[in-house]
Amino acid sequence: MTAPPLQTFGPEIWTADGPQTEVVGFRYPTRMAVIRLGDGGLFVWSPVALSDGLKAQVDALGEVRHVIAPNALHHLFLEDWRRAYPAARLHAALGLAAKRGDLAFDGELTDAPxxxxxxxxxxxPVRGCAITTEVVFFHRASRTVLFTDLIQQFPPGWFSGWRALVARLDLMTQPEPAVPRKFRVSFTDRRAARADLDRILSWPAEQVLMAHGAPVLADGRAFIERAFRWLKG
Incomplete structure (x- = not known):
């Protein structure tokens, strides 16, 4: 497997795009982020498939101390990272520990870092969604908000045939990254979600990184407000 190159995304944050995965017949790109903490340790968000080349690049940045599964959908490659970094702590979003009983998680992600x-x-966490409770992060040094699946965008031509129609109806191919329709309708407790969104909007965000979509490199807070306008209405 060719190592996806780590790319600098801002101060003390790097990204790597991994191989595609398939979910119910739909191809998804994968993306991870590596953040170097103030103590020199590495925080690995939504890890992609681990190759020898990627491991060497990560190891050159520091010691992996935390591996983050930010929702219950992003867990496909955790076992490989656990095996490669047995001393690292594995942190799971709500619901994932029950789903992956084969993995020993070290902690559950809450609303307090x-x-x-x-x-x-x-x-x-963004609560109130029946699909998954996604934990959204804000990296202070780069002023980057990290979303996993709550905001997505696929380029024109990524899907074909009936999948292209489904993706369009699901708002996955909008001109600007958007919250897919399936997530919008699955919010059964919008009051809780709005409270969590207010916290996200309190962060001085400039950039937005997502697992499936082009990063937003400027005016991140305004972008997030547009993406969740439907929730505030």
């Missing part, structure tokens, strides 16, 4: 990364990142 643990001391290990509280100086570098803030976080909040």
């Amino acid at each position: 643990p001391a290990a990364w509280a100086a570098d990142l803030d976080q909040t």
Whole structure:
């Protein structure tokens, strides 16, 4: 497997695009982020498939201490990272530990960042969604908000045939990254979601990184407000 190159995304944050995965017949690109914390340890968000080349690039940045599964959908490659970095702590979003009983998680992500990364990142779960409770992060040094699946965008021509129609109806191919329709209708507790969104909007975001979509490199807070306008209405 060819190593996806780590790319600098901002101060102390790098990204790598991994191989595609398939979910119910739909191809998804994969993307991870590596953040170097103030103590020199590495925080690995939504890890992609691990190759020898990618491992070498990550190891050159520092010691992997935290591996993050930010929702219950992004777990395909956790076992490989656990095996490669047995001393790292594996952190799971709500619901994933029950789904992956074969993995020993070290902690569940809450609305308060643990001391290990509280100086570098803030976080909040976005509650009220029946599909998954996604934990959204804010990296202070790069002023980057990290979404996993709640915001997505696929380029023109990515899907074909009936899949292209489904993707269009699901708002996955909008001109600007958007919250897919399936997520919008699955919010059964919008009051809770709005409270979590208010916290996200309190962050001085400039950039937005997502697992499936082109990053937003400027005016991140305004972009997030547009993407969730439907929730505030």
